[in-house]
Amino acid sequence: MTHSEENYLKAIYHLGSNQSKAVATNSIAEQMETKPSSVTDMIKKLSEKKLVNYRKYQGVTLTEKGKSAALGIVRKHRLWEVFLVDKLQFSWDEVHELAEQLEHIESEILVDRLDEYLGFPKYDPHGDPIPSREGQLKKTDKRLLTEVSLHMPGICVGVKDSSAAFLKFLDKNSIALGHEIVVLDKEEFDGSLYIEIDKKKMHISNQIASNLYIQVTEE
Amino acid sequence: MTHSEENYLKAIYHLGSNQSKAVATNSIAEQMETKPSSVTDMIKKLSEKKLVNYRKYQGVTLTEKGKSAALGIVRKHRLWEVFLVDKLQFSWDEVHELAEQLEHIESEILVDRLDEYLGFPKYDPHGDPIPSREGQLKKTDKRLLTEVSLHMPGICVGVKDSSAAFLKFLDKNSIALGHEIVVLDKEEFDGSLYIEIDKKKMHISNQIASNLYIQVTEE
DNA sequence: ATATAAATTTAGACAAAACTAAATAATTGT
DNA sequence: ACAATTATTTAGTTTTGTCTAAATTTATAT
Numbered sequence: 001m002t003h004s005e006e007n008y009l010k011a012i013y014h015l016g017s018n019q020s021k022a023v024a025t026n027s028i029a030e031q032m033e034t035k036p037s038s039v040t041d042m043i044k045k046l047s048e049k050k051l052v053n054y055r056k057y058q059g060v061t062l063t064e065k066g067k068s069a070a071l072g073i074v075r076k077h078r079l080w081e082v083f084l085v086d087k088l089q090f091s092w093d094e095v096h097e098l099a100e101q102l103e104h105i106e107s108e109i110l111v112d113r114l115d116e117y118l119g120f121p122k123y124d125p126h127g128d129p130i131p132s133r134e135g136q137l138k139k140t141d142k143r144l145l146t147e148v149s150l151h152m153p154g155i156c157v158g159v160k161d162s163s164a165a166f167l168k169f170l171d172k173n174s175i176a177l178g179h180e181i182v183v184l185d186k187e188e189f190d191g192s193l194y195i196e197i198d199k200k201k202m203h204i205s206n207q208i209a210s211n212l213y214i215q216v217t218e219e
Numbered sequence: 220m221t222h223s224e225e226n227y228l229k230a231i232y233h234l235g236s237n238q239s240k241a242v243a244t245n246s247i248a249e250q251m252e253t254k255p256s257s258v259t260d261m262i263k264k265l266s267e268k269k270l271v272n273y274r275k276y277q278g279v280t281l282t283e284k285g286k287s288a289a290l291g292i293v294r295k296h297r298l299w300e301v302f303l304v305d306k307l308q309f310s311w312d313e314v315h316e317l318a319e320q321l322e323h324i325e326s327e328i329l330v331d332r333l334d335e336y337l338g339f340p341k342y343d344p345h346g347d348p349i350p351s352r353e354g355q356l357k358k359t360d361k362r363l364l365t366e367v368s369l370h371m372p373g374i375c376v377g378v379k380d381s382s383a384a385f386l387k388f389l390d391k392n393s394i395a396l397g398h399e400i401v402v403l404d405k406e407e408f409d410g411s412l413y414i415e416i417d418k419k420k421m422h423i424s425n426q427i428a429s430n431l432y433i434q435v436t437e438e
Numbered sequence: 439a440t441a442t443a444a445a446t447t448t449a450g451a452c453a454a455a456a457c458t459a460a461a462t463a464a465t466t467g468t
Numbered sequence: 469a470c471a472a473t474t475a476t477t478t479a480g481t482t483t484t485g486t487c488t489a490a491a492t493t494t495a496t497a498t
Contacts, residue, residue: 004485025446038486040447045484057446057493088332098326105320113307223455244476257456259477264454276463276476 003104006073007032008042009051010103012062013070022059071135077103078124078131079114085125086118092125092177093167127158127177127213141216145181145193145209148216153182156197158213166211174198181214222323225292226251227261228270229322231281232289241278290354296322297343297350298333304344304397305337311344311397344397346374346434360435364400364412364428367435372401375416377432385430392421400433 011031016023029036047054051066080102084090129138156179185194191206230250235242248255266273270285299321303309348357404413410425
């Protein structure tokens with residue numbers, strides 16, 4: 001499997017995992033910053049290899065084989081991200097591009113050793129679940145902070161807006177993944193929230209809150 | 220710089236570092252398991268980029284720019300090897316192919332962070348020196364264990380007698396390539412040595428010692 | 439319902455990196 | 469010295485992944 005093939009599979013996986021609908025050629029082209037005609041070419045190739053289901057003009061879906069391959073790449077990507085953040089002191093907004101390269105390193109054993117070395121993490125630094133060796137994903141019941149009820153404890157597991165600017169803001173205010181968050185009160189006037197994070201009380205705007213994903217730890 | 224270009228530079232570096240003579244097209248082809256005509260093609264390309272000096276039919280040498288690039292790749296290769304052995308528990312003979320992939324990951328910062336994380340190692344698991352960020356190489360010198368001075372640390376890098384009997388003996392006494400060895404004392408009477416290998420003290424005969432190659436790692 | 443717009447595919451071209459086969463230069467042995 | 473051998477380069481082809489431009493299919497709007 002070439003790097004390019006892997007990148008297409010990953011793109012199709014990311015675009016298709018939410019809906020059960022087929023993924024459009026154009027959306028793949030946009031995601032990969034390439035031309036639709038190039039996408040068509042690659043889709044044909046992947047189709048011949050039984051990695052995607054394809055009918056002309058009808059978009060693509062991953063076959064079981066394709067999905068399994070895509071999950072393998074996602075697994076590698078997210079494990080390397082954990083490595084970069086936990087071991088090499090990168091911050092969570094610096095690791096994506098590096099992981100894009102590292103995810104293509106071919107070796108089952110390496111991935112498993114890395115997994116073990118990192119302590120079998122279940123989530124990457126952005127709060128996204130890491131597929132198991134068998135391609136199983138932990139379910140995430142993550143909600144936006146704005147949708148969490150008062151006094152319901154949860155853990156900060158992700159961001160909706162992953163722009164460097166937003167991530168930098170969070171860093172500055174020591175809001176980090178893994179920290180426990182409770183909403184203490186809501187300001188009806190502007191939707192801002194009084195929260196407690198990591199035992200520190202804060203007041204954050206609705207705009208911030210609506211871009212933070214929380215894993216609710218009690219029903 | 221493409222992976223292929225990097226591989227050619229590395230091959231030319233390895234073939235040319237011993238002699239000051241130009242490297243022959245055929246030897247590059249042999250090293251890279253490719254055809255001489257392919258080598259000529261690539262050499263022209265590298266020559267246009269001022270990475271090698273090339274005159275038709277006269278072989279190639281690296282320019283300063285090319286040498287610096289080659290050393291950068293060697294640095295990455297050897298640092299990743301240390302990572303795989305020290306952190307992920309691979310053995311010295313399993314890491315080469317993986318490092319061949321990892322050496323192409325592009326990121327100055329990553330390499331520096333890795334270097335720091337590994338404690339700025341000076342030698343890889345095979346006893347080969349790791350170039351500094353500036354491309355400086357520690358000198359190496361490989362000797363028989365019997366010719367190493369007391370308390371001079373080195374790495375076990377090879378055997379003179381490669382008979383099954385000898386290798387079996389080494390295995391039984393957990394003397395393996397890549398292990399650090401220090402000679403603690405010599406027995407004048409029979410030339411046997413008291414050594415410390417991998418933090419374990421041992422007493423070995425002169426016959427054993429005179430069949431083990433050591434890479435001395437300090438002046 | 440059908441004209442127009444949007445999405446997708448086809449056809450043909452290109453660059454990178456490899457190859458084969460043929461031509462040419464350098465080296466070697468007598 | 470020069471014929472034979474070996475090393476190297478050239479010319480032309482292939483594969484992969486991309487592109488542009490044109491053709492075709494599907495979706496949309498009045």
